[in-house]
Each structure stands twice: as structure tokens, then as C-alpha cells.
Amino acid sequence: MKHPATALAPARPEALGEGARLTVDLTAVAHNVRLLRRRTEAGLMAVVKADGFGHGAVDVARTATAAGAGWLGVTSVHEAVALRDAGLRVPVLSWLNPVDADFDTAVRRSVDLAVPSRDHLDAITRADGLARVHLHLDTGMARDGTEPGAWVDLCRQAYAAERDGRIRVVGVMGHLACAEMPGHPANAAGRRLFEWGVATARGAGLRPAVRHLAASAATLTEPRSHFDLVRVGAALVGIDPTGTTALRTALRLAAPIVAVRRVPAGTPVGYGHAWRAASTSTLGLVPIGYGDGLPRNAWDRAEVQVRGRRRRLAGRISMDQFVVDLGDDPVRPGETVTVFGPGDAGEPTLSDWAGWADTIAHELVTGLGPRLRREVLAVAKGSLT
Known part of the structure; x- marks a missing residue:
């Protein structure tokens, strides 16, 4: 008997996203900070840009500083001011601002500023007060930072501004392009260029106390790049770009099944009927989708965990929902689907x-949507000792 083509009916609009829970485990953040501190003799800057890599900037910052991070890093002045408003008093660096950013507020709130160009230096020197700055050298990425050909002039101008009492040059910074590939020749080249940049700054009369080049990947695998300070963001929350270190994942995403149906072989599911049931099966509807940050292009490879077993998705991920093939398991509405977690219980990570989406974990965690109900687990007692 041939069955008509049918697709799962959508969940009630008021139910979409309800019950989906994103859990942030701050004990994992504290553990990762302690591990990273053991990997280096340099100071540690906890980078909490993009809302703490999607984990909550203030929560991650407080946890990291309590665990021993001596600095905080963000991109914008706005992000830095939010940390100050939350009562965080350690040095905060903001390194990606337009030339018309609110540098007056940054200086007033004791926010350090990166200087990636002569135009930025000129703008910062016009701020009301003495600005603490970090000269930013492009060490091989051709994006943020002063190109090497303009570095000598920037250092000379910075020295003149410092001598006039308009800025204080606190540091020199750069960034490695290929640190997630330990031993890549670009890393050694970037380090040599950075060392030249520091020597040039000192030759111009500057005395930067803080040299920083290494981000998460280089912190884990390139000890010669550590200098005085390492900037760690992704690794704080358990993401290791190098795949070399057992960090603790700080995030878990789970949602309830809102509807279940039994379908015959050949039943098509979702947009474009891209998937059809190979045999009689049970399908479960889960009320989260690409509108919540799930990568749509992962649907034909992705798995979730239900009742302790990994199950494949059935059909394309929609904006608000996806369908999971439950086989013959007698799953009922209300049961939990774990989308990802630390992997300790076999759940997807x-x-x-x-890998399924052909991207990086950084993109996934920073793209999680506001509809997800967030639960923050405080640092376990004694875990900071």
C-alpha cells in the first residue's frame, strides 16, 4: 500500500523553544583556567568577547578572575564598560574599535585600548585623560593591527604622545595566524616579527611592560609565544582549537520532545522531502532549530542523544524545530533530547x-539564540582551591 506524502505538523507557536535549556557550568571554566595557568609562566587574560563566547561575559569573567586570571579582554569599549559596571576591577583591554569610538568613556572607566593604526592613536590622544594603550602589530594576518611598514612611525608617534603625557604605552600585542596548527612555519615567522616589533618600540624610547601574542591555541602548544601575557578565550569554555588538550566543556543544550508519531516506511519529512523513513519508525519533534543557533547544513550528519542512545535527525533543520528518528524506542512527549554536552555520557559534543557543519565550535557557541532558556551552574565549593 502506498502512503501519501506527509510531513510532521509544526508545534504550537506558543510552544516553540519552550523547555529548551542551555546550561553553563562555571566549574568547568574554573577548571580550565587552573589548567591553563599551569601551562604557562605568563599572566593570563580571560577573553570574554561575544558575551563570553556565548556563555555569559560577566559570569565567565568573574569565574576566571577568581580562578587566577589577572586580565580581561574584549573587543569593544561597550563590552569593556559592561564588565566595569558589573564590578570587575582587574585590567580590561579593548582591541577592536572604530576611530570614532567612545574613547573618553574608555579612559574614564580605566579601560586599556589597542592602537592598530596612526588614526587610532590620534583619536585616542584626543580623549580626556591619560589613556593606557597597547600598540597592535599585524604579525601575519593582514587584518587588525598596524602593517610592519608603518610600525616604526607608529612607535615614534606613540613615544611623542607618551612624552607629552597624553598616553601611556602599557603593551605591545599581535596575533598568530596558524597557532591551531602546532609547528606551522607561520607561527615562528609571526613570533620573529613580533619580537622585531617589541625591539623597535623599545628602540623608539617606549618601555612596554606587557608583551602578548598567544591566544588559546598558542597558549596550549607554542610556549615560546607566551611572553608576558597570554589571551585565552575559547579555551576558557572548553574549546581547544588544536585538539591536543583535555579541557572541560562548559555548555550543554537539551530540549524536550513535544510530539511523537509512528510513521510507515517511505514517509517524507520536512522541507523538500530531503529525508524519507527507510522503515516503520517513530519520529520525535524537538522545538529548537536554526533560529536558536543549530547549523542547518548539518542535518544529514547530525546526531542527538535520546534515552542514552545517539539518534540521527530526520529531515532538514527548520528555523524553530527539527525531527529525530527514534527507531522503535517507545519514547513519549516530554522526554529529553541532549543536543550537545561534554560527551561524558556519550552525548554529541x-x-x-x-564537524557535521564544517565549521568551528567558536561559531556554534557564539551563535546560540536568545530564545534558549539559560541556566548557570555556580562554581562548586572548593573547586577554586
Whole structure:
């Protein structure tokens, strides 16, 4: 008997996203900070840009500083001011601002500023007060930072501004392009260029106390790049770009099944009928989708965990929902689907999802949507000792 083509009916609009829970485990953040501190003799800057890589900037910042991070890093002045408003008093660096950013507020709120160009230096020197700055050298990425050909002039101008009492040059910074590939020749080249940049700054009369080049990947695998300070963001929350270190994942995403149906072989599911049931099966509807940050292009490879077993998705991920093939399991509405987690119980991990979507975990965690109900687990007692 041939069955008509049918697709799962959508969940009630008021139910979409309800019950989906994103859990942030701050004990994992504290553990990762302690591990990273053991990997280096340099100071540690906890980078909490993009809302703490999607984990909550203030929560991650407080946890990281309590665990021993001596600095905080963000991109914008706005992000830095939010940390100050939350009562965080350690040095905060903001390194990606337009030339018309609110540098007056940054200086007033004791926010350090990166200087990636002569135009930025000129704008910062016009701010009301003495600005603490970090000269930013492009060490091989051709994006942020002063190109090497303009570095000598920038250092000379910075020295003149410092001598006039308009700025204080606190540091010199750069960034490695290929640190997630330990031993890549670009890393050594970037380090040599950075060392030249520091020597040039000192030759111009500057005395930067803080040299920083290494981000998460280089912190884990390139000890010669550590200098005085390392900037760690992704690794704080358990993402290791190098795949060399057992960090603790700080994030878990789970949602309830809102509807279940039994379908015959050949039943098509979802947009474009891209998937059809190979045999009689049970399908479960889960009320989260690409509108919540799930990568749509992962649907034909992605798995979730239900009742302790990994199950494949059935059909394309929609904006608000996806369908999971439950086989013959007698699953009922209300049961939990784990989308990703640390992997300790066999559930998919962020690394799994990144592979299925042909992206990086950084993109996934920073793209999680506001409809997800967030639950923050405080640092376990004694875990900071």
C-alpha cells in the first residue's frame, strides 16, 4: 500500500523553544583556567568577547578572575564598560574599535585600548585623560593591527604622545595566524616579527611592560609565544582549537520532545522531502532549530542523544524545530533530547556538531539564540582551591 506524502505538523507557536535549556557550568571554566595557568609562566587574560563566547561575559569573567586570571579582554569599549559596571576591577583591554569610538568613556572607566593604526592613536590622544594603550602589530594576518611598514612611525608617534603625557604605552600585542596548527612555519615567522616589533618600540624610547601574542591555541602548544601575557578565550569554555588538550566543556543544550508519531516506511519529512523513513519508525519533534543557533547544513550528519542512545535527525533543520528518528524506542512527549554536552555520557559534543557543519565550535557557541532558556551552574565549593 502506498502512503501519501506527509510531513510532521509544526508545534504550537506558543510552544516553540519552550523547555529548551542551555546550561553553563562555571566549574568547568574554573577548571580550565587552573589548567591553563599551569601551562604557562605568563599572566593570563580571560577573553570574554561575544558575551563570553556565548556563555555569559560577566559570569565567565568573574569565574576566571577568581580562578587566577589577572586580565580581561574584549573587543569593544561597550563590552569593556559592561564588565566595569558589573564590578570587575582587574585590567580590561579593548582591541577592536572604530576611530570614532567612545574613547573618553574608555579612559574614564580605566579601560586599556589597542592602537592598530596612526588614526587610532590620534583619536585616542584626543580623549580626556591619560589613556593606557597597547600598540597592535599585524604579525601575519593582514587584518587588525598596524602593517610592519608603518610600525616604526607608529612607535615614534606613540613615544611623542607618551612624552607629552597624553598616553601611556602599557603593551605591545599581535596575533598568530596558524597557532591551531602546532609547528606551522607561520607561527615562528609571526613570533620573529613580533619580537622585531617589541625591539623597535623599545628602540623608539617606549618601555612596554606587557608583551602578548598567544591566544588559546598558542597558549596550549607554542610556549615560546607566551611572553608576558597570554589571551585565552575559547579555551576558557572548553574549546581547544588544536585538539591536543583535555579541557572541560562548559555548555550543554537539551530540549524536550513535544510530539511523537509512528510513521510507515517511505514517509517524507520536512522541507523538500530531503529525508524519507527507510522503515516503520517513530519520529520525535524537538522545538529548537536554526533560529536558536543549530547549523542547518548539518542535518544529514547530525546526531542527538535520546534515552542514552545517539539518534540521527530526520529531515532538514527548520528555523524553530527539527525531527529525530527514534527507531522503535517507545519514547513519549516530554522526554529529553541532549543536543550537545561534554560527551561524558556519550552525548554529541560541540566538536561533533562543528564537524557535521564544517565549521568551528567558536561559531556554534557564539551563535546560540536568545530564545534558549539559560541556566548557570555556580562554581562548586572548593573547586577554586
